[in-house]
Amino acid sequence: MQSAAQGAARTVSVNRVDGRLKVTGGARYSADHLAERAAHGYLLLSTVALGTIRSMDVAAAQRAPGVLAVFTPFHPLKLNGGGNPFSVGHSWLPLQDAEVRYHGQAIGLVVAETFEQARDAAALVSADYDVRPPAASLPDGIPRATDPGRVNGEPAVLNLLADGVGTIDEALASSEVTVSGTYSQPMKHHSAMEPHATVAVWQDDQLTLYNGTQSASLTLGTIAAALGVEPARVRVISPHVGGGFGNKIATWAHPLLAAAAARTLGRPVKVVLTREQTFTVTGNRSAVRQTVTLGARRDGTLVAVKHQAYSSQSTSGGIFETSPHTTSRYLYRAENIHLDQKIVTLDVPPPTWMRAPGQESGSFALETALDELAVELGMDPVALRLRNDATVYPGRNVPWSSKHLDECYRVGARRFGWDRRDPAPRSDVRGEWLVGTGTASAVYPAERFPASVKVRFQADGDVAVSSATADLGTGMWTVLAVLGSEALGLPVDRIRTDLGDSTLAANIGAFGSGATASTGPAVAVAAEAASTELIKLAVTHERSPLHGVPAADVRYDRGDLVAPGRRIGFAALLQAVDVAGVEATGSTAPGPEHGQHAFTSFGAHFCEVRVNRWTGEPRLARITTVIDGGAIVNAKTARSQIIGGVIFGIGQALLEGAQVEPATGRIANANLAEYLLPVNADVPPIDVHFLNHPDTLFNPLGARGIGEVGTVGVAAAIGNAIHHATGRRIRDLPITLDKLLD
């Protein structure tokens, strides 16, 4: 492992401290926890979308080899409602009633000695339903769309109009140029590599839950409430998470049932969802249909932005895509902005947060519309965006703390070679390939939550830095080590990090791209507090070489305590006084700065695509992404984050989409053979560049967040490049070859 040079500038580049564990199979994900005497649960799912279960025949399953129990709505596991609904992914608790709200809903749990026995017994259960026809199609549901009321703290229908302008349509009517387009995209799934899994172990009325989660604390609260036990009796452990993307924030049916079954059966129960089951037992991203109408002057100045969206919502609740309010709301300066978010409630599995919730779909519509406007105006798409760069948050008189979107474009254009572009569509033909380039903006708000970190000086010479946050592959293990190293002036390899355990220092977890921004500042505070404790021990303990020195005369310096004429390492001190460790917890939270500025990360994407002139398949040749995300804590894992975000966007642009059968509500491609994600061969060279301007108005670290911003705008950049290559504007995602065959 590389270690950070002492006193180096903030952006170090170190390998993942958990990398070795991961590549050697030593990292234990939830399903890898082998509790003694564990039984295995297999979920039973509904095979209709809407109705009531009349009866279930479980006799054969109960007789099957190894079966311990079959739980159903007719023989349920008791769960308490009303506890912590925020963090259950749907509005109901499993098995507490016989209603079926969507195809693939959990309606039972078979528990057996082995996974295979549970699965095979599950195949023997049959259910008899009173079936009603489901509503499963977004387009069909649009006529009965409803107003969700408020979105992101603002009205779902929001007008920010110039003085004297009555309606957005008035502003559009008086614009010199207008463009309008309707953009659609299907429901999508997170498809994290690690499927959802839980191992529930009860011992002496204490529950330990190994459950891959983005938030051990939210899971803990939810499970405790649903099971009716004191939160102090529950511990949630999740040191490694194989991808979350927002789908491991809420608590789904499997940990609730595993924990309840383990209590009832008096032995540990493990439930691992099959890949197919993750599609319906956990969350998704809404299907979205949007219309964006832009009005501008001939010189490209935006006069009016009108952005309307219909997002699918589930009758079981959930977090729907908020496309206009997360993008057109503030990405560009325009005299008149009108947003309108509607929801279409369907008999489908609940949507939940999914990487850049709202921005992902919203940016596809807005950033494609801008490209259409550029074409209409005969203006360079980069110049058009620079012309409309917003310097204050529209409709609020607050500036951004640190905003460099213009620089993203300038730097990106140079790195990419944008100036070589002939703007005419279909102007670059190389053999059988039509070549085109496109660009789009990225935007994501910076979030910060209260967080605590514990720093402990150990007698063995290492320092432990720990917090109940999560690492979803995002790099948190390493970020804690890097920040601990900087705060303590020690090499990275002397920092022992720990996370993903609800018993560690309080932390809400990893979501909203806020984990580093929230946890990072607390590291320095905790380091400071722990050094103070160390000094206190040094001057008070009678066996300490510094005994009796006034505390004010001792300072901490890179692992040593320094007093006039004397210096002692903390390990030597702890050994001398025979104390195993000295620790302190530091906590930080966002302060009053949060009303005074807007905090947002930005970026610009550039990409080159090739479309086969015969068979129409779009292929990416290269991508350049420049990110304005504040200070970058560890360049290496940060780059991986952006690459991952961009690949997420490639999936959105070219491949991904659930095929929800309108008549049955069944997802026809609920598996990774047919729900297509990008494979390595689909991913071109990706050039990632960080501007690295610290945003110290946001937090002392100057770091915002980069987990999601990389995804935003990618689909538009790709679609815009496809338009440039072929002259065809595809407004319906994914852009598959059938849409490009002419």
Add this chain to the structure above:
Amino acid sequence: MRAFDFAVAETLGQALTRAGSGAGSAYLAGGTTLVDLMKLDVMTPRQVVDINRLPLRGVTTDRSGLHIGALERMSDVAVHPLVTARYPVIAQALSRSASPQLRNMASIGGNLLQRVRCGYFRDTSTPCNKREPGSGCPAIGGENRGHAILGTSDSCVATHPSDLAVALVALDASVRLVGRDGTRDVRLADFYRLPGDTPQLEHDLRPGELVTRVTVPELAWARRSAYLKIRDRQSYEFALASAAVALDLRDGVIRDVRLAVGGVGTRPWRLPEVEEALRGMSPRPDAVEAAAARAVADARPLAHNRFKVTLVRRTIVRALTNLAG
């Protein structure tokens, strides 16, 4: 998965005896189709006979052509010098199939006998005429973007999934079948059945029979051959359309040609009428496209796969012009 008896056969005779009449019995080669479908409860043999120890190996040539043992692994055949040099179309069809891990396990015989990828076939909570004769075909009115436009019936519209089979049908390959009643060689083109009213019957293998080898007749000009596979992503996906082409091109004129397409038919689809139209022609794109139009004269597209009518034509044009150029 249902409980089943498991036996390992050491010899061909043992395998045939074990399988007996064949009813309820399945041979296990790489298991990448069989075990997958058993886990899904789609295939439910009472007995599984492992044939991996049988001596059905080897890639050899003699006067009658190239012989490939049924238990050769896809990954080995894909890089075998005899194959890459003489029949690039076979090597390419194999290396564009599935994933490296699957190709390391999967056998040539198993590949030719793999089952369809229709999502309804694989989901026992839905009807399917192939899985449960007479229960209906939800694909016809359901999700059918990947389904066939050629050779379909009102009972079944599933696409034949094998890439290798397309290349082999283009090359007039045959399979050797060994059963308790003897040995026979069958042209692969005749081996596969159309679904008609009996989509559960996919091929001409009799119960208990084994595929022991594949033979590809000598065809010197197959050195100029290629497999073009079109799909949404660039790897690890079945074909939306594919073309296996071998070209005898002399002085810019097509003297002879072999052409079969995949991803569009209920079996690997040889195109004699297009071959006929191409003979004597110089392979210019417009001329090839006109000839290729014959491929889809009888196409019956469904709600989501109409694009395949155009796509398969273009795939042929692209494959041929690239090979000629």
